[in-house]
Amino acid sequence: MLKHVVLVQVLSYLRTKETPLWFVDTHAGAGAYSLDSPYAQKKSEFKDGIGRLWGKNHLPLALAEYLQQVRKLNPDGALRHYPGSPRIALQMLREQDRLQLFELHSTESELLQKHYANAKRRVSVQPTDGFAGLKSVLPPASRRGLVLIDPSYEDKEDYRKVVMAMRDALKRFATGVYVVWYPQVQRQDSQDLPSQLKQLAQGDWLQVSLTVKAAAADGLGLHGSGLFIFNPPWNLEASLQAVMPVLVELLGQDRKARFKLQFEQT
Numbered sequence: 001m002l003k004h005v006v007l008v009q010v011l012s013y014l015r016t017k018e019t020p021l022w023f024v025d026t027h028a029g030a031g032a033y034s035l036d037s038p039y040a041q042k043k044s045e046f047k048d049g050i051g052r053l054w055g056k057n058h059l060p061l062a063l064a065e066y067l068q069q070v071r072k073l074n075p076d077g078a079l080r081h082y083p084g085s086p087r088i089a090l091q092m093l094r095e096q097d098r099l100q101l102f103e104l105h106s107t108e109s110e111l112l113q114k115h116y117a118n119a120k121r122r123v124s125v126q127p128t129d130g131f132a133g134l135k136s137v138l139p140p141a142s143r144r145g146l147v148l149i150d151p152s153y154e155d156k157e158d159y160r161k162v163v164m165a166m167r168d169a170l171k172r173f174a175t176g177v178y179v180v181w182y183p184q185v186q187r188q189d190s191q192d193l194p195s196q197l198k199q200l201a202q203g204d205w206l207q208v209s210l211t212v213k214a215a216a217a218d219g220l221g222l223h224g225s226g227l228f229i230f231n232p233p234w235n236l237e238a239s240l241q242a243v244m245p246v247l248v249e250l251l252g253q254d255r256k257a258r259f260k261l262q263f264e265q266t
Helices: 002-014 038-043 061-071 085-092 106-115 130-137 157-172 188-200 236-251
Strands: 022-025 032-034 081-083 098-102 123-126 145-149 177-184 205-211 224-230 258-264
Touching: 002 061, 002 085, 002 145, 002 177, 002 205, 002 224, 002 236, 022 085, 022 130, 061 081, 061 085, 061 236, 081 085, 085 098, 085 106, 098 130, 106 123, 130 145, 130 157, 145 157, 157 177, 157 188, 177 188, 188 205, 188 224, 205 236, 236 258
Parallel strands: 022 098, 022 145, 098 123, 145 177
Antiparallel strands: 032 081, 177 224, 205 224, 205 258
8 A cells, every 4th residue: 555655646746747657567467456356355455454544534635645546446435446556557647648567477467458458559568577578668758757666576586686677777767766665574685675776776765664563473474565766756755754654553553563764865
């Protein structure tokens, strides 16, 4: 959810200029998800995420704008569907903008292509590895782009691939906005990733993380997540300063719940 709150803010800022924008998602998933499905009901992870915000009023502007995007998929007011990053991007972007989506997993790639069957002029879906595919689309023709890199990290090689992909991407398109998602897990690779990304930064950067509970004693599972953003919009830090304490209050599951926010300008 933190990823999508930030995504809405970044897209809102970038679409204020008329120049066409390219949105690139390296690990796009299925595009949208049914919360009524047996799998979603069994896992019930959404109940500790969007479920805790649904129906809330008097929220900071950034959270209200995020909820507005989720409501577009649930017009009757009942929380039955959740938009993935590609769906949020399509809802927010304009006719002149383009979406370039990569998804290697065959089942999710097929769902993604069906989801965007009526938007082919604006959306390109490629059933391939997003790390490799990213090289083929940078820099975008308009020289304005937002790249979202959010692998599952189930393969520990993903940490190394993220660093390599960002090193190459910044050489090809140094002025692009890049949002890198990472999990908070008890693995050294996860803890080291933000500092490795900082070393690559050539301009402004922002790091934000949300911890919702103490790390499990057995060392398994997520206890939070984070984002590292290259070339963030100038107003993003202020938005997150207002949002993050509220997210800790609403989503925190124990006394270990907290947030971290760092911003550096060059």
